[in-house]
Amino acid sequence: LAQIPLLNILSGQDRQRLLHELTEARYGKGEFIFREGDPTEYFHIVKEGTVKCVKSNPDGKECTLKMLMPGDLFCCDAAAFDGARHPGTAQPMGDVSILRMSKKAYFEMLRRSPDAALEVIKYLGNRLNEAQEKAKVLALERADQRLAALLVDLGTRNGIKEAQGIRLPMRLTREDMANMVGTTTETVIRIMSRFKHDNLVSGTANRLVIRNIDRLKAIAST
Amino acid sequence: LAQIPLLNILSGQDRQRLLHELTEARYGKGEFIFREGDPTEYFHIVKEGTVKCVKSNPDGKECTLKMLMPGDLFCCDAAAFDGARHPGTAQPMGDVSILRMSKKAYFEMLRRSPDAALEVIKYLGNRLNEAQEKAKVLALERADQRLAALLVDLGTRNGIKEAQGIRLPMRLTREDMANMVGTTTETVIRIMSRFKHDNLVSGTANRLVIRNIDRLKAIAST
DNA sequence: TGCAAAACATGACATCCGTCATGTTTTAAA
């Protein structure tokens, strides 16, 4: 709880009030925190685990927009205003714990504390930059470059250093990766086979290790 | 000036102070408001004209992330925090007028006025949703669907109703469209030729008319 | 008005990637 920036901004009575408004909810694999089109009721913070944000198109094809890690905020944005509905689906990758508060309490917090509001502005700004960078990569790069960029990004942000390389801490199937880089499972399998053959990566979903992040970086920006 | 939401939030002395901090700058075609990698100095608002936000990849290929119209804010996000640099380039499409204020004055405004901060949060949230929707479309749809979606979007947001259909008010070449939907100029020319043949659109850059927005909508979600 | 530059157009061809099919390996739960 101490590692969530937004919650450390307030102090004294304001902080107590805030913590009092927060409730914890737990979800497991296969459940949904909310679905695209649902009404927006709460503001959320990831406490433990990983949550993926997904959108679908009319054919039922899925696209993963973002993996939320502990400390990440969601549904803190416009969806929460003027009765709009969730623009995407939030689902846990394994067991997760979510802190949430009512929209009303959230807006009151933002009104009372300029620091909290600035923190949210900063967070949303970072998310916007990320989303635009993602759009750029989808628009301009080939599938192998996008996949290499994903591995570099996950390795740098969440990777755990080991003897053989950098291990990714979350379970991540080829299908998950395909949804994240905007391609098909088969294409990811083929590219990962090539990467494995070239000793850039090893392992599969439960134990994925990046063995040569520098060469992956080079592929990402070829 | 009266149609910029953010500027109408403050009143009395606060509003006077704000207006005093704003300076106007004009730019013409071929100039840059700022470039990718430049240090962030100001917070900006579009007053008149259209500004495009662009990113490039190492090969020099360009991708247009967003067309900013009057009232749009930019560089209101994380870039302005902790001395980061501009993640993209802002360039005018023709003559534009920009209002800007120093980062310092911007942050002071946000601290003094919770309403202003909430307005920025709301704006950033909308921009984030837009960017994520764009990423989804790039990830999942074919080039003709993306182009049809672009035409529908521009027609709905900025189009001017005419006898023959909906005219787009800004100059928009095939190359501009290609950069907006993540494809090449040749591909856009081919698809637009098909659309023209099917009486869905007519005209070129200076005078582009959407003749059948419903069928374009259908193509976008086929 | 004339002319160079920009925009539009079209063909040929290569390649990336999606789709479908089939088979093997690994995982997770009974």
Place this chain on the structure above:
DNA sequence: TTTAAAACATGACGGATGTCATGTTTTGCA
């Protein structure tokens, strides 16, 4: 430990789209 399901793997094939080349039309400026 067994076993069904999920994940991984690979081939064949076709379609969408990028690339390069060439030519025409339109635009904007001198």
